[in-house]
Every structure is written in C-alpha cells, then in structure tokens.
Amino acid sequence: MSVAFAKEESAEAASETILPARPISDRINLVTEAGLKMLQDELAHAQQALEAASVLEDLNERRRQSAVPVRDVSYYAERVRTAQLMPGPTSNQVVAFGHILTFERDDGRTQTFRIVGEDEANPAQGSISHGSPVAIALIGKTVGDVVLLGQRELEILSIS
Incomplete structure (x- = not known):
C-alpha cells in the first residue's frame, strides 16, 4: 500500500469524524430543576460514551465512535455552565417561566x-x-x- 493512499484514507476518516458544533442559543439559559438534571444527565451520558470510545484500539473506529460524544460533551458542558435555575412560580396571577x-x-x-x-x-x-x-x-x-x-x-x- 502506498503512503499516499494511507494518508488519503486517514484524511477521509478524520473529515468524517469531525462534526460541527451543536448550535447554542443566544437566549438566557433558564432551566427548571428537571431541566438542569436532564442537562447534567446528558453531559454524564456523553462523557461515558466518550470514555468508552477512547479505549477502542482501531484509531479510525475510535474517531468515528468519539465524534458525537465529543460534540455533545462540549454542548452539554456549556449548557450546564450557563444554566440559571429558576424557582417555581409563587403566584398564578401572571404567566411566567414554569407555569x-x-x-x-x-x-x-x-x-x-x-x-x-x-x-x-x-x-x-x-x-x-x-x-x-x-x-x-x-x-x-x-x-x-x-x-x-x-x-x-x-x-x-x-x-x-
């Protein structure tokens, strides 16, 4: 196998495994208690998937298996970091977050x-x-x- 062919295969595999970042809204990141827990659970799930992929021996397969978890860890870490936990509404007079x-x-x-x-x-x-x-x-x-x-x-x- 020529070196050029090996490099081309590696470049193709790399380009297949780099996913664009998940878009993050520019809105304030208000969350309910359940919403914060969901974000934390999704972050933990993505971290576990990334750890599982990191032990794969085949480099190309490791890249493929890591693509989604890498993207998701970045997204959920940012969403957890910017989350603003909102208390439940204290009155039912006016529509507000959580109602x-x-x-x-x-x-x-x-x-x-x-x-x-x-x-x-x-x-x-x-x-x-x-x-x-x-x-x-x-x-x-x-x-x-x-x-x-x-x-x-x-x-x-x-x-x-």
Whole structure:
C-alpha cells in the first residue's frame, strides 16, 4: 500500500469524524430543576460514551465512535455552565417561566403547555420553550387576556 493512499484514507476518516458544533442559543439559559438534571444527565451520558470510545484500539473506529460524544460533551458542558435555575412560580396571577397554562385559539382549539427551558421543551409532551413565539406572547399576561400571535388570537383560560 502506498503512503499516499494511507494518508488519503486517514484524511477521509478524520473529515468524517469531525462534526460541527451543536448550535447554542443566544437566549438566557433558564432551566427548571428537571431541566438542569436532564442537562447534567446528558453531559454524564456523553462523557461515558466518550470514555468508552477512547479505549477502542482501531484509531479510525475510535474517531468515528468519539465524534458525537465529543460534540455533545462540549454542548452539554456549556449548557450546564450557563444554566440559571429558576424557582417555581409563587403566584398564578401572571404567566411566567414554569407555569402551566391553558389557552384557546381563535379556531376553537384549546391547548395546555408548561413554559420551560429550551433544552427541555417538547411540545408533543406539553412543554414549550420560554423563547418560543407562543411563550413570548403569553408571558406577563393574565387569565382572560387575549393576545395576538401573528394573525391568530389566543385567550388565556388558566394559569397554574
């Protein structure tokens, strides 16, 4: 095997294993207790995966197996470092981070979501990011308020 071929193979393997960084939002990193724990657990999981990959003997396989954990360790370490733990809301008078709120859309649909941090938001499971357009429109409002979101109206039915 020629040296040129070996170098080309190594360069290809290296380029396959360097992943772009996960984007980090420029928003303040507010988290609930559950959100902080999730970030810490994800960081620990990524560190364990990186440690497992580091003992592989085959250099190319080690690079491939390390690519995602390297990226994730960097991401989750930064998210844990910048996390600002928010206490639970003390009042249900005004929509704030951590609240569960129910609102009705002008098309008659009723939805309930909890406002949480970006990393823990999962609309399919009933949570939205504090930086989402819906949360931004509703934070600071009270029961009975109607807010305009684009060309749609939302009426707050309950806050808990």
